[in-house]
Structure formats: structure tokens, C-alpha cells
Amino acid sequence: MEWDYEGYRDEYKYPHCELSRKFTSAIKKPSEKAHLHYNIEVLCAFEGAFELALYDLSECKYKMTLSPGEFIIINCNILHRTIGSNMCRYYVAFIPPDCLMPQLTLGIGETFSRPAADADGQVTSLLKMMADRYESRSKTESEPVRAALMISLANAAVALMLPMLGDKRVEIRAVAEGEDVFNYVFKNFRNPELSAKQLSSAFGFSSDKLCDLFHDKFGVGVRQYITNLRINAAKTQLLSSSDSNETISRQVGFDCLRTFYRAFMASTGMTPTEFRGKNR
Numbered sequence: 001m002e003w004d005y006e007g008y009r010d011e012y013k014y015p016h017c018e019l020s021r022k023f024t025s026a027i028k029k030p031s032e033k034a035h036l037h038y039n040i041e042v043l044c045a046f047e048g049a050f051e052l053a054l055y056d057l058s059e060c061k062y063k064m065t066l067s068p069g070e071f072i073i074i075n076c077n078i079l080h081r082t083i084g085s086n087m088c089r090y091y092v093a094f095i096p097p098d099c100l101m102p103q104l105t106l107g108i109g110e111t112f113s114r115p116a117a118d119a120d121g122q123v124t125s126l127l128k129m130m131a132d133r134y135e136s137r138s139k140t141e142s143e144p145v146r147a148a149l150m151i152s153l154a155n156a157a158v159a160l161m162l163p164m165l166g167d168k169r170v171e172i173r174a175v176a177e178g179e180d181v182f183n184y185v186f187k188n189f190r191n192p193e194l195s196a197k198q199l200s201s202a203f204g205f206s207s208d209k210l211c212d213l214f215h216d217k218f219g220v221g222v223r224q225y226i227t228n229l230r231i232n233a234a235k236t237q238l239l240s241s242s243d244s245n246e247t248i249s250r251q252v253g254f255d256c257l258r259t260f261y262r263a264f265m266a267s268t269g270m271t272p273t274e275f276r277g278k279n280r
Contacts, residue, residue: 007025012038012039012094012096013096013151014094014096014099014146014147014150014151015093015094015095015096015099015126015150015151015153016094016130016134016150016156017042017091017092017094017128017129017131017150017154018091018092018134018135019089019128019131019135020090020091020092027091034053034055034079034080034081034210035076035079035080035081036076036079036080037074037076037094038076038096038217038218038219039094039095039096039097040070040073040074040075040094040095040096040097040100040106041060041073041074041075041080041092041093041094041095042072042073042074042091042092042093042095042127042157042158042161043066043074043091044066044070044071044090044091044092044093044118044123044124044127045066045067045069045070045071045088045090045115046068046069046089046090046091046124046129047068047088047089047090048068048088048089048090049066049067049068049088050065050066050080050082050083050088050090050242051063051065051066051083051270052064052065052066052072052074052082052083053080053081053083054074054078054079054080054111055078055079055081056081062114063083064113064114065115065245065253066090066113066115067115069117069118069119069121069124069218070115070116070117071109071115071118071123071161072111072112072114072115072116072117073106073112073124073158073161073165074111075106075111076097076217078111080200086236086247091124091127091128091131093127093130093154093157095154095158095220096220097186098225098232099150099151099154099155099232100154100155100158100229101155101233101236102130102186102187102189102190102229102233104155104158104159104162105186105187106158111278112165113178116161116164116165117164117202118164121165123157123160123161124159126138126153126156126157127157128155128159129153130150130153130157131155133146133149133150133153134150136188144268144269144270144275145278145279146274147185147240148279149234150280151232151235151236155236157252167173180216181199181203181205181210181213182203182213182217184199185199185222185225185226188223188230188255189226189229189233189252189253190230190233190251190252191253192250192253192254192255194221194226194253195223196210196211196221196222199222210222224268226253227263227267228267230252230253230254230263231234231252231263231264231267231268232248233251233253234248234252234260234264234272235251235268235275237251238272238275238276238279239276239279240249241246245257245261245272245273246261248272260272
């Protein structure tokens, strides 16, 4: 079976959500190509129904049908394809893995064996807000502000989804090499001792190989990926707490306040104080 890698690294640097087009008739012939994304993908059926297939490498592990009010989370590097749809509309959200708060991470290679129900419509409501925000794209709204708002909405949606998933989680691996090191970084980026040198030694990769693994998967080297995780965690804390910049800097893994300020300015064009003042 053929499959494509659809990274969307440049287009979706922060969460993006849109309402799909409405099909006029069922797809009569399934697509022969499965694909995978760099982002976590959330599919929520809004109208009609559609089928999905999930793969472990070339082997189809699950087939499922999403009906109105149901959703599924497909994590990055999970092969999948749409099998068919009938007068279907759905919300699709692409969430870069480093935009989720660490306690909400789904883990590299995790997906779910069947849809979960959005019984009270809260998930759909949040996805609709994301879609509306993305479609409006106010010219008066700066890129960092728009990114922060979309990240906040995505975290709120995933926080609602997790309790609904129950025992539906299963492990499917599409890309084996390097998954352990990705998981380790995602779980330990708040540790100021975490470094590319430590990772190379612990996992047996050369520095060049380690850099290539992260660049192929995330579009940036390991050092920048760790910094991105820390900056996104800092943004969330700046907007959701009254902790000082120094406290937040320490909690997200920076070993000194000056380094935190430099990294934050490079990422957002604002100081942490300015970011908090403009977005709260």
C-alpha cells in the first residue's frame, strides 16, 4: 500500500481548525493512499458519518465509523486514511505536539481504537471557536496573540477530550526509530539538565544523528525543539497564573532568567511581561 507524509510544518506552526466541505455524495472508491501528519489530528463528526482506517506500518489495525457527536484523536506519525463519507461535515484540528501542555500530551504513537462521544457538545463548541478564529484572521491581531489564543483553545479542547477517552487508548507505531528519545524529551523538557549531549549519550545517537531525527520529525533540531516546548509551556503559565517571570522560567526548565528572556523574545518578539499584558 502506498502512503504519503503530509508534514504541514510550515503551515501549521500553531493549532489550526476548520470545518470540512460538505460532500454531495458518498465516496464510492476508497483512497489507496494512507497518509500521516506531523501534527496531532482531531476529527469530530458534525453532520453525516465517515469511516477511517488506522495502520501500523502497512497493516490495517482498526477501521471505525465516526457519527455526529463523535471524535477521534490521531497522533503525529499515525498512518490513516478516509475510507468513505456520506453527506459529511466535520471539524478537523491540527495541533502541533509542542503546543499541548505536558500534562495533556497523548504521547508519541498513541491513538484510539474507536470514537469517543462528545455528549454535551463542549468539544465541538471549542473546535468551532478555533475554526471561527482561524477563518476570521483579524488583521489587527498579531501572530503571537493569535497563536496564544489558538493554543489556549486547543488545550481546553484536549483537556475535555481526555476524560471521555477512557480505555480507548491503544499503541500504534508508524515510525519506530527515535520514538523513545522523543517521548523522553517531551516528558522531561522542564529539567534544566536536559541537553543534546545528555540525550546523545543516553540513547546512543551521534550528535548529527540526533539532530537529523528531530529535524525530520519536527522541522527543528533537538535544542530548538526543547526550547520551543519550554516557551509554549511558559506562555500557558503566563496566561493562566500570576507567577513571576523568574518562577515560570525555572518551572519550565530555563537555568537562568536572562536565557529565558532571550528565548522568549526570539520566539514572540515580546518580553514575557508584554506577552502577559497583551493577552490577559
